Amino acid sequence: MSAPIRVLVCDDQVLVRTGLVTIIDAQPDLEVVGECADGQAAVDLARRLRPDVVVMDVRMPVLDGIDATRLLAGAGLPDPVKVLVVTTFNLDEYVYQALRAGASGFLLKDAPPAQLPHGIRTVAMGAALLAPEVTRELLGMYAARVRPAEDTGRDIPLSPRELEVLRLLADGRSNSEIAAILRISQETVKTFVSRILTKLELRDRVQAVVYAYRHGLVT
CATH class of the missing domain: 3.40.50.2300 (Response regulator)
Structure with missing residues (x-):
């Protein structure tokens, strides 16, 4: 054991x-x-x-x-x-x-x-x-306050598909929900999430959600 x-x-x-x-x-x-x-x-x-x-x-x-x-x-x-x-x-x-x-x-x-x-x-x-419903309520409530107004998400080193996945993460979506929305497998979603964390030098999904709001990727 x-x-x-x-x-x-x-x-x-x-x-x-x-x-x-x-x-x-x-x-x-x-x-x-x-x-x-x-x-x-x-x-x-x-x-x-x-x-x-x-x-x-x-x-x-x-x-x-x-x-x-x-x-x-x-x-x-x-x-x-x-x-x-x-x-x-x-x-x-x-x-x-x-x-x-x-x-x-x-x-x-x-x-x-x-x-x-x-x-x-x-x-x-x-x-x-992070419970999805609480993520949307919590971060959505404070997004405008913590996100720099001039930062529109430019110069973020992610591919268009990775940006899609990050936006869905920030909306509190689970891997299965992201897979269904993008019509890809859950394993592919996991791969994208891993790439996002690596490219942005983030520790976990929580930091990815905060990053997305701070860089104006979601509203």
Whole structure:
């Protein structure tokens, strides 16, 4: 058997944190290696314990989850940690900022309990976790604010087909939906996504979505 996925849980609300820990520890392939109540403690513990995934709240004392995520998973770090943000829906702007800070995805606190272990496994495998309907609502709401008005997507090193795939990613489409829309196989979609990430030097689909909005590829 492979080693369990090591998880650090950070939430300043004791009842919420206890609930998260209970759900995670009930899974045979997941292991909580630490828990804390503020972002600075999360950074310190993560650097010492080296968890596979940090489950991170957004609003916390001392250091909030956004800044903690930037310190643990930000672009350019030599050994970034995967961060899964768990928050309430009315904090959607904060979630957007967390994704820009380097988070691999997010879950809503009112999601079914089974989604938490699934989200941790998804992020641990190196994939991004973004619910399509929330992606459209969240990023669409803030696209105009974060996208430079003069940037119309010129000089982006992608082929026309790759740009099509990127725009569909930014619209929150899954691989199967992209395949159906473009009438290509899901394996071909995966190949295009891999090429996009490589050419744009992006880590995952989350960063690709943010890139698309910031460069005016979607409205």
